Amino acid sequence: MTIATPLKDASQERQKAMIAEHFHKLAVAHETGRKAVYTFVPGNLTELLLTFDLLPVLPEINALQSGMRQKSGDYVQKAEKMGHSEDVCAYVKCDIGMLHSGNIGPTGERLPSPDLLLLSYTGCFTFLKWFELLKEEYKAPVAMLHVPYQSEGRITPTMRDYVVKQLKEVIIPALERISGKKYDEEKLRHHLALSAKAEDDLVHVLETAKRRPSPIDAYFGAVYYVGPIFSSFRGTTDAVEYYQLLRAEIDERVARGEGPVTPDGAMGPERYRLVVEGPPNWTSFRELWKMFYLEGAVVVASTYTKVGGVYDDGFRHDPSRPLESLADYCLGCYTNRNLRARSDMLIKYVKDYDADGFLVHSIKSCDSFSAGQLLILNQVEKATGRPGGFFESDLVDPRYFSAANIKNRVESYLQMIEQRRAAGAVR
Amino acid sequence: MKCHVGIDLGSTTTKAVVLDCEQRVLGRGITNSRSNYDVACAIARAEAFANVRLTLCARSLADFNLSEAERVSFLAHLEQSYKLSQHRARLDTLGAQLAEEAPSVEKLFVGSELSGAVREIMDLFMKSAESLFAPGAPKRSDFFRDTATSQYHQFAQRIASPPRRSFEALMAVFDKSILKVENNEYEVPFDRGAGPAIDRALATSGIAAHRESPRLRETLAGLFTLTIDAVASVGTGYGRARLPFPKEQIRSEILCHGLGAHQLFPATATVLDIGGQDTKAIQVDDRGIVTSFQMNDRCAAGCGRYLGYIADEMNLGLHELSPIAEQAKRPVKISSTCTVFAGAEIRDRLTLGQKREDVLAGLHRAVILRALSLLARSGGVKNEFTFTGGVAKNATAVRILKDLIVKNYGNITMNVSADSIYTGALGAALFAARSAPKLEKAAV
Numbered sequence: 042m043t044i045a046t047p048l049k050d051a052s053q054e055r056q057k058a059m060i061a062e063h064f065h066k067l068a069v070a071h072e073t074g075r076k077a078v079y080t081f082v083p084g085n086l087t088e089l090l091l092t093f094d095l096l097p098v099l100p101e102i103n104a105l106q107s108g109m110r111q112k113s114g115d116y117v118q119k120a121e122k123m124g125h126s127e128d129v130c131a132y133v134k135c136d137i138g139m140l141h142s143g144n145i146g147p148t149g150e151r152l153p154s155p156d157l158l159l160l161s162y163t164g165c166f167t168f169l170k171w172f173e174l175l176k177e178e179y180k181a182p183v184a185m186l187h188v189p190y191q192s193e194g195r196i197t198p199t200m201r202d203y204v205v206k207q208l209k210e211v212i213i214p215a216l217e218r219i220s221g222k223k224y225d226e227e228k229l230r231h232h233l234a235l236s237a238k239a240e241d242d243l244v245h246v247l248e249t250a251k252r253r254p255s256p257i258d259a260y261f262g263a264v265y266y267v268g269p270i271f272s273s274f275r276g277t278t279d280a281v282e283y284y285q286l287l288r289a290e291i292d293e294r295v296a297r298g299e300g301p302v303t304p305d306g307a308m309g310p311e312r313y314r315l316v317v318e319g320p321p322n323w324t325s326f327r328e329l330w331k332m333f334y335l336e337g338a339v340v341v342a343s344t345y346t347k348v349g350g351v352y353d354d355g356f357r358h359d360p361s362r363p364l365e366s367l368a369d370y371c372l373g374c375y376t377n378r379n380l381r382a383r384s385d386m387l388i389k390y391v392k393d394y395d396a397d398g399f400l401v402h403s404i405k406s407c408d409s410f411s412a413g414q415l416l417i418l419n420q421v422e423k424a425t426g427r428p429g430g431f432f433e434s435d436l437v438d439p440r441y442f443s444a445a446n447i448k449n450r451v452e453s454y455l456q457m458i459e460q461r462r463a464a465g466a467v468r
Numbered sequence: 469m470k471c472h473v474g475i476d477l478g479s480t481t482t483k484a485v486v487l488d489c490e491q492r493v494l495g496r497g498i499t500n501s502r503s504n505y506d507v508a509c510a511i512a513r514a515e516a517f518a519n520v521r522l523t524l525c526a527r528s529l530a531d532f533n534l535s536e537a538e539r540v541s542f543l544a545h546l547e548q549s550y551k552l553s554q555h556r557a558r559l560d561t562l563g564a565q566l567a568e569e570a571p572s573v574e575k576l577f578v579g580s581e582l583s584g585a586v587r588e589i590m591d592l593f594m595k596s597a598e599s600l601f602a603p604g605a606p607k608r609s610d611f612f613r614d615t616a617t618s619q620y621h622q623f624a625q626r627i628a629s630p631p632r633r634s635f636e637a638l639m640a641v642f643d644k645s646i647l648k649v650e651n652n653e654y655e656v657p658f659d660r661g662a663g664p665a666i667d668r669a670l671a672t673s674g675i676a677a678h679r680e681s682p683r684l685r686e687t688l689a690g691l692f693t694l695t696i697d698a699v700a701s702v703g704t705g706y707g708r709a710r711l712p713f714p715k716e717q718i719r720s721e722i723l724c725h726g727l728g729a730h731q732l733f734p735a736t737a738t739v740l741d742i743g744g745q746d747t748k749a750i751q752v753d754d755r756g757i758v759t760s761f762q763m764n765d766r767c768a769a770g771c772g773r774y775l776g777y778i779a780d781e782m783n784l785g786l787h788e789l790s791p792i793a794e795q796a797k798r799p800v801k802i803s804s805t806c807t808v809f810a811g812a813e814i815r816d817r818l819t820l821g822q823k824r825e826d827v828l829a830g831l832h833r834a835v836i837l838r839a840l841s842l843l844a845r846s847g848g849v850k851n852e853f854t855f856t857g858g859v860a861k862n863a864t865a866v867r868i869l870k871d872l873i874v875k876n877y878g879n880i881t882m883n884v885s886a887d888s889i890y891t892g893a894l895g896a897a898l899f900a901a902r903s904a905p906k907l908e909k910a911a912v
Contacts, residue, residue, distance in 0.1 A: 415845055422847075428760050431845075449706070450763060453720035457758045460723055464757045 050302075052287040056268060059279050061148055063096075068150035070096055076156040076219050079175065082349045084163030084188055084371035086212070088232035088276035088358065093220035097273045098152060100171070104135040106147035108323030108437035116142060117438050130167045131406040131438040133174065140178060157219045159212070160185040164376030165409050184215035188371045194382040196372045204368035230360035232276035233367075237357040242284035243270055244352045246291050250341040251394055254311035256294035258301040259394075260340035261330040264321060271349030276358075303334045312337030313455055316390045318383070318417065319402035319410065320345045324439040332451045342390035344383065347375040351386075380413045384420040391425040397458045399425075400451075403433045405441045428461065430454040471520070472904060473698040474897025475509050476721065476890075477501060477707035480744030480772060480858065482508040484516035485893040486698075491901050495520030496890050500611050500650075505707045507651045514655065517696050518554070521662070522547055524691045532684060538674060544603065545673035546688075549665040552601040557656040558612050558649065559597065563590040565645040573644065577637040585633045586641055589623045607787060613650050617642075662692035700904030702896040706745070717900070722750055722761045724895030729854040730756025731894055733883040737850035740839055740869070741891065742859035744772045747839050749846035762846035770805035770838035772858045775865075778831055781811045782824070789828060793864040796829035805834045832864045840872055849873055852881040860888035 070077050078090055079098045090097050107113040116138025117131055123141070125134050139145070146152045158172045158181050176183050186207050189200045213224045246266055250259045257263060266287060274280040294300075300308045304327055315333075317340050322329050333340070347353075351373050359366035371377070378386070391399055401418055403411045418429040432450040435441035471494060472487040478501060486495040497515025501508045525546060529539045566586040574580050596619065599605060608615055624638040656662075666688050670681050703711035704724040711718065721741075729739040730752055739750040745768040750761045764771065779786045800822050804813060810831070817827045843849055853873060859865050870882050885891070 419847070422760065431762060445706075449720070453722040453761065453763075456720045456723055457761065460757055461759070464753075464755060 050287075050290050052283060052290055053265065055283050055286055056265070059269065059274060059283065063273050064146050064148040064150050064152075067096055067098060067146065067153055070153040077153040078157045078159050078216075078219070079155040079172075079181075080159040081161055081163070081165070081168050082271050083165065083374040083376040084161035084186070085271075085275075085349070086159065086161060086186070086208075086367060086371075087273060088229055088236055089208075089212070089216065089367065090159075091232050091276050092225060092229045093216045093222050095157075095216065095220055096153075098155065099272050100136045100175075101132055102272050103139060103146060103152070104132040104437050105323045107135050107139055108439075109326055110147065111324065111439075112139070113324060113437035114439045128406065130171070131436050133167060133171045135437045136171070137174060137178070140175075154179045155181045157181060157215060158183040159215075161188060161371060162186060163188045163371055163374050164190065164378070167407075167409060182215070182219075184212055186212055186371070188377060191372060191378050191382065194379050194385075196369060200372055201365060201368045204371060205364045208364050208367065226363060229363045233358040233360040233363055235278060235281050236270075236276040237359065239270055239275065239280040239284045240350075240352045240357050242281075242288040243267070245288055246284070247342075247346065247353060249291050249295055250339075252295060253314075253395075254298070254300040255314065255339050255341050256291055256299055256301060258303070258308075258330075258334070258340050259346060260317045260343035261321065261326070261333065262301050262303075263340075263343065263346045267346045267349060275350075301334075301339055303330065305331070305334070308334045308339065309337050311339050313398075313458055314339060314341045314394065314396045316341065316387060316394065316396045316399035317343045317345070317402060318387055318399065318414065319404060320348070320436060321402065322434045322442050323437050325434075325442045325444060328444060329434075329442075329447065332448050336452070336455050338451075338455055341394040341396055344375055344386060344390075347386075349374070351375055376410070380416060381420075383413075384417045384424075387417065387421045388424045391421065391427055396427060397462075398428045398430065398454070400430045400432065400454065403431065405433060405435045406438060407436065428454075428457060469524075469694055470697050470699045472897050472900040473513060473516070473701040474724070474893045474895065474900055475512060475701065475703045475705070475711060476724065476892035476896060477505055477509060477703060477705035477711060478743055478858075478892070479706045479746070480776070481889070482512040482705070482707075483890050483893040484509075484512040485890050485897045486516045486520050486696075487897045487901055491898065493894070494523050496887065496893070498610060498889065500613060501707065502650060504651050506712055508707075509703070509711055513698075518550070520696060521692050521694070522550065524694070525688055528687050528691060531687075542669060542673040546665065546669040548601045548603065549668040549672075550662060552597060552668075553661040553665045554656055555597055555601065555612065555615075556594070557661060558616075559590070559593050561652055562593075562616060562645060562649045563587075565649050566590065566641055569641050569644040573637055573641045576640065577634060579631050580634060580637045581632045582637055582641055585627055585638060588627055589620065589638070592623045592626075593619060609785065609787070613646060616646065616649075658689070658693055663689070666692070700900040702900040702903065704892050704896040706743075717903075719896055719899050721746075721892050722748060722763075723758055724892045724899065725856055726750050726752040726758040726761075726895065727756040727898050728891035728893070728895030729856055729883075731898060732885045732887075732891065733852060733854050735852045735881070736854040736883065738843070738846075738848075738853045740843060740853070740855050741857040742772055742835070742839055742855075742865070743857040743892075744776075747771055747842055749839070749843045751847055751850070760847060762842050764838075764842060769807060770835045774805060774807045774810060774835060775831075775859065775862065777807050778810050778814065778828070781814055782828075787861075789832075790862045790864040792825050793828035793832050794867075795825040796823070798823075798826050799833060800826045800830035802827070802830040802834045805838050829864065832862070833868050835859070836865060836868045836872060839869070840876065849877040849880055852883055853877075854883040854885075856885070856888045856891035858889050860884050 076095050077098050078095045082099055082101050087097055107116055113135045116135045119138035119141055120134035144152045158175055160172045160183055162168055172183055247259055249256050269280045269283050300311055315338055356373055387399055399421055401414050403414050422429045432447050474485045476483040482499050482501045484497040488494045495516045496519055497512045499508055499511040526543050570582040570586050574582050620642050624635055628635040666685055702717050702719055703713045704719050704721045708718045725739055725741045729736045741748045747764045751759045753759055776786055779789055800817055866884050873880055873882055
C-alpha cells in the first residue's frame with residue numbers, strides 16, 4: 042500500500058519489498074503465463090484468488106498511490122477530457138486517466154490488463170459503474186458477486202446463504218475458467234488460516250492505541266499498517282511475517298512508553314486523542330497529517346482502517362467454514378454497514394479509546410459515503426457528549442484540497458477541545 | 469496607559485479592539501486587509517489607539533463644566549476634526565507618491581504630461597477634504613483607499629484631456645501610488661494632527677467649550693500624547709498565522725467569535741457569523757465556551773464577498789445594497805450563490821425586466837438561506853441567537869434572517885450589535901485580558 046513511506050522500520054522495509062515483488066510479478070504476468078484479476082478492497086476475495094494462483098490488482102490502491110505520488114491531478118483531468126464529469130468519483134477518473142497514460146503502476150512498472158474483473162459489490166455503488174467502464178476499456182469479462190447491504194445492521198443466514206450460493210455458482214466457476222484450474226478447498230483453507238493469523242496481529246496493533254500515550258496513529262500511521270491485509274497479501278506467509286514484525290515493533294514502543302512515529306520523527310507529547318471517520322486525502326496526505334501531529338493530536342481509532350475488513354469485533358477468516366467466512370467477511374466490511382451501525386462503531390471507539398472528540402473527513406466526489414455523515418456526526422455527538430468536527434476535501438483530486446481552510450478547521454477544532462477542557466477544570 | 473488588544477485579521481477587513489483594565493472597550497479600529505498582514509495589523513491597531521484617545525477625551529469631559537449637549541457637540545467636532553487631520557496627512561503622502569510615479573507613467577504613455585495634472589488633482593483633493601468631514605456629510609466608506617479611489621476617479625475624469633492627460637494614464641499613476649500609500653504605516657505627529665484638531669474643535673463647537681478652553685486644551689493634549697502600552701495582544705481571523713505574535717497569542721476565530729458574542733449578549737447560545745469568505749455557525753455554553761461549530765467548506769459561495777461582488781457588478785457601494793433591496797416589492801427567487809455566476813445571474817434577471825431592488829432582495833435571501841443550512845448542520849438555533857460579522861451590518865440580511873429564524877425555530881431572541889463586525893477582535897482582546905496578569909488600575 043505504501044511506497045513513499047516516511048517510516049523506515051524493518052516492517053516498512055519488508056512491506057516495500059513485498060510490494061515491489063508483487064508489482065514485478067504483475068508486470069511480467071502475461072509473459073510468465075499468469076492471469077491478473079482486478080478487484081476492489083472492500084469484500085476482496087484474495088484467498089480465493091490465491092487458491093487459483095491468480096494475481097490480484099486493486100484499482101483503488103493504484104489510485105491512492107497515484108494521489109500520493111502527485112500523479113492523480115493529471116489522470117483526473119485526462120479522464121475529464123474524455124467526458125467524465127467533475128462530479129464522478131475521483132478514484133474512477135484517476136484509474137481511467139492512468140490507464141490512458143500507459144497504465145504504469147506505483148513502482149514504475151506497467152500493469153497487466155485484466156483477464157477478469159471480479160466485482161465484489163460491497164456497499165459502494167460506484168463499483169458497479171467503475172467496472173462497467175473498465176469492461177469497455179479492456180474488453181474483459183466481469184464476474185459479479187452481489188453482496189446484500191446490511192440494512193438492518195446485522196448479517197442474516199439468508200444473506201450468508203445468498204453470497205455462498207453465488208460463490209459456488211458464479212465466482213468459483215469464473216475463476217476456474219480463467220485459471221484453467223479446479224477449485225481446491227484445502228488450498229483455500231490453508232490461505233484462510235494464514236489470514237486469521239495476520240488478522241490477530243493487526244487487531245493487536247490497532248488496539249495498542251487504547252494506551253496513553255498511544256504508540257501509533259491509528260489513521261495516518263495505520264494506513265500503512267493495513268496495506269498488506271487490505272490488498273494483495275491477505276492469506277500469504279508474507280503478510281503473516283509482516284504483521285509479526287510490526288507487532289513486535291509496536292510492542293517495543295509500548296514498552297518504552299513512546300508515542301507514534303511521524304514523517305518528522307517521534308511525535309511530541311500527546312495532547313489530543315481523536316477518532317476519525319472517512320478516508321484520508323491522498324494528494325496532501327503528509328500536509329494533512331502534519332496539521333495534526335504538530336498540535337500533538339493523535340488519531341486513536343478510525344473507520345477507514347476497517348473498510349477492507351472489520352476484525353476488531355471478533356471476526357476472523359475461518360478455515361473450518363471457508364465459503365461461509367468469506368461471505369461473512371464481505372457482508373461485514375465497514376462500507377457495507379448501515380448508518381446506525383457506523384454511528385455505533387464510532388461511539389464505541391470514542392468510549393473505548395477514550396477520545397477527546399471525533400472528526401469526519403468528508404469526500405467531495407464520494408456520494409456513497411458522504412451521504413449521512415452529518416447524521417452520524419449528530420448521533421455520535423449526542424451519545425458521547427464529545428465534540429464532533431467536520432471538514433471536506435477529496436481522495437485524489439488535488440483541486441479540492443484547500444490547505445488554508447482545512448488548517449483553519451483543524452486548529453479551531455483542537456482549540457475548542459482545549460478551551461472546553463480548561464473550562465471543565467475550572468468549573 | 470496599559471491595555472489589552474485583540475486583532476481580527478479577516479479576509480476583507482482587519483479589526484482591532486482595545487480593552488481597559490476592567491475589560492471595558494476603550495477603542496475600535498478597522499482597515500481593509502491587504503497583502504501585507506503586518507501593515508494591516510499595525511494600521512488597525514493605530515486606528516484603535518486613535519479611537520482610544522477619543523474615548524479617553526470623552527471620559528475626561530465629565531470633569532468640565534459642560535452640559536450634555538455641549539459635550540456631545542464638542543466630541544463630534546473633535547472626532548471629525550481629528551479624522552480630517554489624519555486624512556490630510558494621508559493626502560500629503562499620496563501627493564508625494566503621485567509626483568514620484570508620474571514620470572515613469574509618462575514613459576509608458578508616449579506624449580503624455582502628467583506631473584502638472586496630478587498636482588491639480590491634489591489641489592482638488594485638498595479643497596474637498598473639509599467637506600468630507602463636515603457635520604452631516606454623506607455616509608461613505610471608512611477606508612482611505614475607497615474614498616481616495618472614488619474621488620481620484622472623479623477628478624481625473626474632470627481634468628482629463630487626451631492625448632497629454634488621458635484618463636487611462638492618470639489612473640495608471642494612481643494605481644501605482646495607492647498601494648504604497650496604503651502600506652505606509654503613518655503616525656501623524658501631534659503638531660500636525662491632534663494639536664490643530666483640538667484647536668479647530670474648540671473654535672467651532674461653541675462657546676461653552678471655548679470657555680473652558682485653556683484647561684481643556686491641556687487635558688486633551690495630554691491624552692493625545694499619552695503612551696498606550698498593549699500589555700497583552702491576541703490575534704485571530706483568517707490571516708492569524710501571519711500576525712507578528714507568538715503561537716500562544718493566536719486563537720481561532722471560532723473561539724473569539726463565541727466569546728465576543730457572549731460578551732456582547734451574555735445569554736447567547738447560538739452565533740452566526742458571516743464574514744468575507746467564511747460563514748460560521750457556533751454553539752456556545754453559558755460562559756461563551758464553544759461546544760460545537762460548523763463552517764462552510766471548500767466553497768465560499770454566499771459569504772460577504774458575494775455581496776461585495778454584487779455591489780461592484782451593479783456599480784454600487786456595499787452600503788448602498790440594503791437600502792435599495794429594502795424597496796423590493798416582489799423579491800426574485802435566486803438559488804445560486806456562486807460569486808462568479810452572480811454577474812451573469814444579475815444581468816440575466818435585469819434583461820428579463822425584473823427590477824433591480826427585487827433582484828437584490830433575492831440575492832440577500834439566497835445568502836441567508838445558505839447560512840441557514842449551516843446552522844441546521846451545527847445543531848440548529850437556540851435562544852438567544854446572535855448574528856455577527858460584516859454582513860450583520862446589512863439591514864436586509866438581518867431582516868430576512870430574523871424572519872427565517874422565527875419561521876424555522878420559533879420565537880427566538882435575535883441580537884445584532886452595531887459593532888458586530890468587531891466581535892472576533894473583541895473575543896481576542898478578552899482572551900488577551902485573561903492570559904495577562906491583572907492590570908493594575910492605570911492612572912489616567
